[in-house]
Amino acid sequence: MKNKWKIGMIFILILIVGVGCNNQEASDGTPTEDTNQQVENTELLISTAASLTDAMTEIEKAFEDEYSDIDVSFNYGSSGTLAQQIQQGAPADAFLSADQKWMDTLEEENLILPETRIDFTGNKLVLISQKDHSLEISSFEDLNPAEIGDLAIGNPESVPAGTYAKEVLTKLNKWEGLEKHLILAKDVRQVLTYVESGNTELGIVYSSDAFISDQVKIIAEASSDWHTPVIYPAAVTADSKNADSAKRFIEFLQTEEAQSILNQFGFIK
CATH class of the missing domain: 3.40.190.10 (Periplasmic binding protein-like II)
Incomplete structure (x- = not known):
């Protein structure tokens, strides 16, 4: 009986020591299974008028410096082609057009979120x-x-x-x-x-x-x-799965930093 009691106590001590070691590893900052898991960044795809190519390269850097959890990529082309792609179901989180006509077309077809639509720059x-x-x-x-x-x-x-x-x-x-x-x-x-x-x-x-x-x-x-005034509108697409992040990007286009970059590349407000 005494031997059985001793064996039981040893087993309990082993469990206590094991739990203590695990807790100590967590408190020391040693990576555990949970802390090894990395949170994936949100990926945005912005359909963007070709004339914005150079300016957007710089704006992308500035935006990602501020929002390190969001990765932005662009699909460049003519505004009409991009709008038609969105009409056909191509993925896009936001649309940056070089005119109002194509944005109006998408709004009429409920393919953008009207409350996110803004005019962010102009041209000659x-x-x-x-x-x-x-x-x-x-x-x-x-x-x-x-x-x-x-x-x-x-x-x-x-x-x-x-x-x-x-x-x-x-x-x-x-x-x-x-x-x-x-x-x-x-x-x-x-x-x-x-x-x-x-x-x-x-x-x-x-x-x-x-x-x-x-x-x-x-x-x-x-x-x-x-000619019709050259105004560039932007809006989040209705089918975006990252609407909140896309809205952040559109709001960023209105900041002094983004406007300064656009001015540097010959755009006007």
Whole structure:
């Protein structure tokens, strides 16, 4: 009986010592199974107008410095193409458009959250050529079908910069005369590339696009009376699974830090 009692006491002591060691490991900060588990960051995918590419690279860094638990990636393209992707069910947590038309379209179809919609920046429309190209043109009014080669613009059906360009040329009664000279691009950055490479003599882009290139020069700026105001809206998509984080990103676009970055890249408020 005494031996059984002794064995029982030894077993109890072993249990007490074992529990004490485990508690000591936790109190010393030694990783346990729970503390080894890492919390995954929220991943945001933002469908973004191509003209915002360079500015968003910097804004992404600034945002992630402030919100280290959120990782942002961008799907760049023309606003029309991006809107159509969202209509077809492509994943996106937010939409940053280069015009109001495509955002209005998504809102009418209940594909964005209207209460999150804001206007966060603006732009100007300019006529450009290669930097070393000598053309006797100093304004949009000088565009003469008999005196110019090809003119690149975004496709007016899906590219806001192209829609604005068509409005300008129509206002100046030049659209019909220049139609045969037009090279239609998939987005405004492709227009810039056409001019930089010399594939076209001229192009119509945003001032922010010309700003980031050292291979083109601005010939003229379109009067704001000739086209719809170039305003960039943003909104969280209705199907976003990370709506709160996406809303944080959109709110960040309105901060002084983000606005300063946009200004540095030629955007206007």
